[in-house]
Amino acid sequence: MDNVTYACQGEIAIATIDNPPVNALSLGVRAGLMDAIERAGADPGVKALVIIGGGKTFVAGADINDFGKPYAEPSLYTIIDALAACAKPVVAAIHGMALGGGLELALACHWRIAAPGAKIGQPEVKLGLMPGGHGTQWWLRLAGPEAALEVATSGNPVGVEAAHKMGMVDKLADGDLLAGALEFARQLAAEGRGKRDIDALSAGLKNVDSQLFADFRKKNERKWRGLLAPQKIVDCLEASCHLTFQQGAALEKAAFQECERSPQSRALIHLFFAEREAAKVAGLSPTIKAAPVASAGVIGAGTMGSGIAMALANAGIAVTLLDLSEAAVSRGMEAIRKNYATSVARGSLSPAAADKTQALITASSSYADLAAADLIIEAVFEDMAVKEEVFRQLDAVAKPGAILGTNTSTLDIDRIAAATARPESVIGMHFFSPANVMKLLEIVRGAKTSDTVIATTMATARKLGKIAVLAGNAEGFIGNRILGAYGDQADFLLDEGALPWQIDRVLQDFGFAMGLYAMRDMAGLDVIWRIRQQQAAKRLPGERYSPIADRICEQGWFGQKSGRGYYRYEGRAATPDPEIEALIEAASAQLGITRKPIADEEALMRILCAMVNEGARILDEGVAQRASDIDVVYAYGYGFPAYRGGPMFWAEQYGLDKIYEAVCAYQRAHGDWWRPSALLAAAAKGKKRWPD
Ligand code: NAD
DSSP: OTTEEEEEEEEEEEEEOOOOOTTOOOOOHHHHHHHHHHHHHHHOOOEEEEEEEEETTOOOOOGGGGTSOOOOSHHHHHHHHHHHHSSOOOEEEOOOOEEEEHHHHHHHEEEEEEEEEEEEOOGGGTTTTOOOOOOHIIIIIIIIIHHHHHHHOOOOOEEHHHHHHHOSSSSEEESSSSHHHHHHHHHHHHHHHOOOOHHHGEEEEESSTHHHHHHHHHHHHTTTOSSSSHHHHHHHHHTTTTTTTHHHHHHHHHHHHHHHHHHHHHHHHHHHHHHHTTTTOOOTTOOOOOOOOOEEEEEEOOOHHHHHHHHHOOOOOTTEEOOOSHHHHHHHHHHHHHEEEEEEHTSSHHHHHHHHHTTEEEEEEGGGGTTOOOOOEEEEOOHHHHHHHHHHHHHHHHHHOOEEEOOOOSSSSHHHHHHHOOOOGGGEEOOSSSSSOEEEEEEOOOTTTTHHHHHHHHHHHHHHTTTTEESSTTTTHHHHHHOOOOHHHHHHHHTTOOHHHHHHHHHHHHHHHHHHHHHHHOOOOOHHHHHHHHHHGGOTTTTOOOOOOOOOOHHTTOOOOBBBBSEEETTTHHHHHHHHHHHHHHHHHTOOOOOOOOOOOHHHHHOOOOOOHHHHHHHTTTSSSHHHHHHHHHHHHHOOOEEEOOHHHHHHHHHHHHHOOOOHHHHHOOOOGOOHHHHHHHHHHTTTTTTO
């Protein structure tokens, strides 16, 4: 078979999996493994079989191209059965990764040896799935219920050194892995040690205290809100304590199939592919190469600038952090120091690693220090005149070819670029707060941004561990423009009869990480207020406008930082505020609106439809390259529930025709704010899908 080579060294057969890049369990690999198991079993000269991965890894999991398709034979189950029936010892030799189905293959082998530094894990939960090839049963019996719960519900891999202590790996290789595996196999064959006695491994399980599972569910209640797969995993592990291995495996398979059929898994798999698609820039010549970025500058040592400096340093890039004065930059450096100290105190970073990373960040108050930087990112006040001045100075000092990025959230990239004599080097890099943590980076191409600058910025984003999405230079780009649309719609709902805590509850029940109004309070209401004031002149006569947000700001209530906003705060704890209720009622009266109760379903649908209609407009205008990019922006930057796949995927599942009808009905009832996007209309009448 092409993907598995079979050879013998003396009395030991070796099956080497060869399916680059990650030896995924494709049909070719599965067929090759079946063949090897049968050959080794039938050959009287063979005493044991070693299964090993060629290249960089053992097996990193199922073949992603098989997702959602019927599993062709031989399936992993068939291989597992063949291994169980094999009378000769079978050893899995693990290096790199053994993940998901790859780990289950290794677990079905009778014994496991691993190379130092290798990792094993069950990442299925990240795709809304769970182990389905006996993974839960082996973890439970070899490593115990605590480890089984942790590994299967987090999806995070475990180093083989720890896995060895847990009992998941039998031996650690101290030299060449294949040589160690052959030696181990010879020894097992000589001692006549075949499969392990599963019943003996299961003996203690029935005494496991069920409180353990109840506590684990409680601990993760918030994190798992609305999620099916982790709940199924815990149920399966708990029930399996009282079942035989085979009964537990049958239960696992049924639960796996339920997860596989669930809309959640489809949504998470959609995002998995969407994330990869987002990295592709349409129309970029394949000969364009990203330039190396070894050093960077950041201008503005405030909230965003210090976070961006950390994101760069964490990726090993040396950073010069600059602000107007030494005092201002010292404040930024102090915030950075505190941030690393917290990571060390939490145990997520070693003191040595923190020191090494922090040492990459140098403070400065002189533009001359940026002369050698490959990439410079501006994060000063959101004010066009200030940004133009910064870019004029940058133009004077930056070396030719340096990328000049701006972290503006609302301003016109082309105007900023026009302050330089090299607009081709200017690009938007819209980070999200906190910039060293949030995964999303909107990269905004200006009219003149060069292809090399786009390619280098996309590659740098990957180096920073970010998920980059390319956006066009339109007000609000992708994320904030949609936020503006559904934020307005939510405000209209307040005018008509809803209250902020109702809207927030409805959004959280749908699965949003946070309610809209709680989010505004956290970001600071004054920032958006300033933007609204700037935009006031552009508002058309008769255009619908809710005055509530302005009324709140006029009280000096700017959200969490001032203790009051849409909510009242004690620390971060928010409580509904009767004075806000009165303020909203007064605003409705002033608008001449008779308030009436708004059903939760109506509130939710109006907000989601506003999101989707604006998303369709953005797509139609080419501000987003593809519908799935909008989903990535929303799932990673705006708290949209990943298990619903993002607003555009959700809309397709719901039915674009039904969304279109709802938008038309809202237009009839509430006016032209609801004009349906031409693309939504066309998609609703056509294939009922967004264009590819
Ligand atoms: P901030 O007020 O915390 O920091 C701005 C910093 O820039 C201050 O330290 C200030 O001293 C410095 N500065 C001002 N003018 C300067 C100049 N001419 N030269 C050098 N330094 C100067 O603001 P922030 O929240 O970090 O926002 C910075 C930028 O990032 C803005 O464009 C904002 O729209 C954008 N942004 C903010 C967020 C957010 O959540 N805060 C998110 C995305 C983007």
